[in-house]
Amino acid sequence: MSAPQLSAESTIAEALEGSPAITSVLIARRTACIGCYMARFCTLHTAAAVYGIPWDAFLSDLTAAALDSHSTFGGEHV
Amino acid sequence: VDITPEQLRQVVAFRSGSDKELQQVLGASTLRSVEDSEYFFLQGDPAEYAYVLVAGQVKLLQSNTQGQLVNLRTLYPWQLFGALGAVRAQGQYPASAQALEDSGALAIPSNFLREMLAGHPHLSMDLMQLMASYIQEMQSRYMELATERVEQRICRAVLRLASQSGQMVKDGVELTLSREDLAEMSGTTPYTVSRVLADWHRRGMVEAGRERVRILQPHALVQLAEGLS
Numbered sequence A: 001m002s003a004p005q006l007s008a009e010s011t012i013a014e015a016l017e018g019s020p021a022i023t024s025v026l027i028a029r030r031t032a033c034i035g036c037y038m039a040r041f042c043t044l045h046t047a048a049a050v051y052g053i054p055w056d057a058f059l060s061d062l063t064a065a066a067l068d069s070h071s072t073f074g075g076e077h078v
Numbered sequence B: 001v002d003i004t005p006e007q008l009r010q011v012v013a014f015r016s017g018s019d020k021e022l023q024q025v026l027g028a029s030t031l032r033s034v035e036d037s038e039y040f041f042l043q044g045d046p047a048e049y050a051y052v053l054v055a056g057q058v059k060l061l062q063s064n065t066q067g068q069l070v071n072l073r074t075l076y077p078w079q080l081f082g083a084l085g086a087v088r089a090q091g092q093y094p095a096s097a098q099a100l101e102d103s104g105a106l107a108i109p110s111n112f113l114r115e116m117l118a119g120h121p122h123l124s125m126d127l128m129q130l131m132a133s134y135i136q137e138m139q140s141r142y143m144e145l146a147t148e149r150v151e152q153r154i155c156r157a158v159l160r161l162a163s164q165s166g167q168m169v170k171d172g173v174e175l176t177l178s179r180e181d182l183a184e185m186s187g188t189t190p191y192t193v194s195r196v197l198a199d200w201h202r203r204g205m206v207e208a209g210r211e212r213v214r215i216l217q218p219h220a221l222v223q224l225a226e227g228l229s
Helices: A012-020 A021-029 A044-051 A055-072 B019-028 B110-119 B120-146 B150-165 B179-186 B192-204 B217-223
Strands: B029-034 B039-040 B050-057 B057-061 B071-077 B095-100 B101-108 B168-170 B174-175 B206-211 B212-215
Touching: A012 A021, A012 A044, A021 A055, A044 A055, B019 B101, B019 B110, B029 B039, B029 B095, B050 B110, B071 B179, B095 B217, B101 B110, B110 B120, B110 B150, B150 B179, B150 B217, B179 B192, B192 B206
Parallel strands: none
Antiparallel strands: B029 B101, B039 B095, B050 B101, B057 B071, B057 B095, B168 B174, B174 B212, B206 B212
C-alpha cells in the first residue's frame, strides 16, 4: 500500500491522519501545527508560508517521512 | 426510581458506598426531568436537594449583582451538583443549574444526605475528594484569569469554537456566536469582547459581523492564543 498523496491543498488534519509520521517533520520545522485548533482548516502550503519554510523542501521532507513509515510498516500505522 | 446502586457508584461521591447505603439513597430520592433551557434550581434558592445528573447536560452559571453571567462548569451524567445543602443546613445554591438539553437528575434531599454523611465517614471522604478536585480546578481557573490577558482568553475561546463548529468559507473560517456567548466563555463583558473584536477587525485578522465572526488569519489568532506573538 502506498502512502496517501500529500499536496499543497491537504489540510494539516488530513495529512496527519493519513500519514502520522509527518509529525516529526512538523516538530523539526518548529511549527505549532501538532494540536493546533486550526489544523482542520489550514493547508500544508499555508503552514509553509506562515512559518517561512520553502515549500519544495517542506513537501519533500513530508513526503519522505510519510513514504518511509509506510514502507517500514507495510502500510500499517503502528 | 429506576437506577441501580451499581450505576450510582459511578458518582465520585458515592464510589465506596455499599449496595445497602446506595439503596437507601435511591429510596429517599426522586427523579426530576427538566426541559432544554429550563433550570433545576436558581442561584440563591434554598439548597434543599443535591442532584446527580442521570441524562442530558447541565451548566452551572453564576451571576454577579450586575447580572453578568459566568459559566462555572458543564456537567455530564453521573456527576453530582448542588450538594452544598449536604454540608451546610439552610444553605443556598451559589449558582444556577440550567439544562443544555432535555435532562434528568436524581434529586436527593439535602437533609437526608447530611445525616447519611454524618453516620458514614467513608462517604464523607468521597465527597471531600470531589471537593478537593473542584478547588484545584478553581485554582487553575483563577491562575488563568489572573495571569492571561483578556485578549488571549477571548482568542482561545474563538479558536476552541472554530475547531468544534467552524465552517470553511472562501477566505477563512466562519463561526456563529454572539458577543454574550464569547464573554461568558472567557470571563469578561460583551463590551470588552466587542472592543477586542473591533481591534482584530482593524488589524485584518477577523471580519466581525453580528452574531458571526470570520477568521481571516487563523495563524495570527493561534499565535495570540499561545502567547507566541
